Amino acid sequence: MKCICGTKGWKVKKITLGNHLNPEYWHLLNEDFHFCPNPDCDVVYFSQKVSFTVKEVKTKVFFKEKGSPKPLCYCKQVTEEDVIEAINKGARSVEEVEKMTGIGNGGHCLITNPSGRCCKPNYTKFINEILEARTEPENIQAVTPETPSEDCCTPEK
Numbered sequence: 001m002k003c004i005c006g007t008k009g010w011k012v013k014k015i016t017l018g019n020h021l022n023p024e025y026w027h028l029l030n031e032d033f034h035f036c037p038n039p040d041c042d043v044v045y046f047s048q049k050v051s052f053t054v055k056e057v058k059t060k061v062f063f064k065e066k067g068s069p070k071p072l073c074y075c076k077q078v079t080e081e082d083v084i085e086a087i088n089k090g091a092r093s094v095e096e097v098e099k100m101t102g103i104g105n106g107g108h109c110l111i112t113n114p115s116g117r118c119c120k121p122n123y124t125k126f127i128n129e130i131l132e133a134r135t136e137p138e139n140i141q142a143v144t145p146e147t148p149s150e151d152c153c154t155p156e157k
Helices: 014-020 022-028 080-088 092-099 121-133
Strands: 009-014 033-035 044-045 052-054 069-075
Touching: 014 044, 069 080, 069 121, 080 092, 080 121, 092 121
Parallel strands: none
Antiparallel strands: 009 033, 033 044, 044 052
16 A cells, blocks of 8 residues: 555554554554555554554654654664664674664564564664765665564564
């Protein structure tokens, strides 16, 4: 299903919607909803009849967020700023950033991430872009979200 912006969205479960929408909208969740991955579109969730924008969603959607802090890992509450700080303190790989910040492996992305999917593809891309920008004298561009899988994070043991 496509959003009003023309971007194909992916289906999200009711538990995801219920966690991120204000309770006043819960009575509208009686049909299938999709997530819009377009960073330039204000719509976060949409169905055939209803759409919810960043204003109706209580959770910041990292790649739609214009200000700071920008969440990258919702399970572990790690932001872009936390990742940059870890890199400033010496992290030189995704694995080192994961160890220093705790990003990833929370295993509750279905509920905590507004997309209902794993954050790892997006935070990995962000970390690699920052690391590459540190080795090249050019500035980093805005992160374009990848289509993450539904279940790539594994909870810590």
